[in-house]
Amino acid sequence: MPRTALYPGSFDPVSYGHLDLIKRATKIYDKVIVAVANNLHKKLLFSSEERVDMLREALRDFDRVDVVAFDGLVVDFARKNQIKVLLRGLRMVSDFEYEFRLALTNRRMADDIETVFLMPSEQFSFLSSTLLKELATMGADITAFVPPCVEKRLRERLRQ
Numbered sequence: 001m002p003r004t005a006l007y008p009g010s011f012d013p014v015s016y017g018h019l020d021l022i023k024r025a026t027k028i029y030d031k032v033i034v035a036v037a038n039n040l041h042k043k044l045l046f047s048s049e050e051r052v053d054m055l056r057e058a059l060r061d062f063d064r065v066d067v068v069a070f071d072g073l074v075v076d077f078a079r080k081n082q083i084k085v086l087l088r089g090l091r092m093v094s095d096f097e098y099e100f101r102l103a104l105t106n107r108r109m110a111d112d113i114e115t116v117f118l119m120p121s122e123q124f125s126f127l128s129s130t131l132l133k134e135l136a137t138m139g140a141d142i143t144a145f146v147p148p149c150v151e152k153r154l155r156e157r158l159r160q
């Protein structure tokens with residue numbers, strides 16, 4: 001059985017921080033599935049199709065990584081695809097409480113699925129999609145934080 005990890009998130013949009021985590025995960029797992037959530041409670045800048053497109057483009061050179069969109073509970077999606085590992089990123093202590101609560105909630109719903117946390121390189125540990133969008137709105141140079149295809153889409157979207 002290949003070892004597969006599911007990396008769920010909003011990815012609105014994907015940043016070098018997410019990509020750093022995915023790269024690290026491919027060293028541990030045979031396959032990584034990046035699952036783009038149709039988060040109904042979050043105000044998102046990009047549609048799920050756009051978020052998937054940006055991830056696919058950014059991950060073009062990663063042959064053991066798939067990108068899919070999903071609705072509903074992460075644990076349901078994981079079960080349907082027989083995946084036993086959920087991957088999440090821990091950037092700073094400030095992530096801990098939310099991630100801890102999420103992991104325990106998922107465990108309560110699916111005790112057979114484990115959440116694994118990875119830390120990104122410290123150069124991305126302050127980076128969030130929210131911060132990125134704020135910087136881009138104010139015209140900051142974000143080329144150090146996102147791949148060129150994402151930068152282009154952000155600029156286009158924020159110009160409208």
Ligand code: ADP
Pocket residue numbers: 008009010011012015016017018021087088089090091095119120124125126127128129
């Ligand atoms: P969500 O809405 O599920 O939090 P995000 O796309 O914001 O979706 O994040 C998905 C996962 O990626 C989370 O576990 C988050 O901590 C992690 N993550 C977000 N930004 C970074 C980053 N810069 N470095 C590493 N992990 C990150």
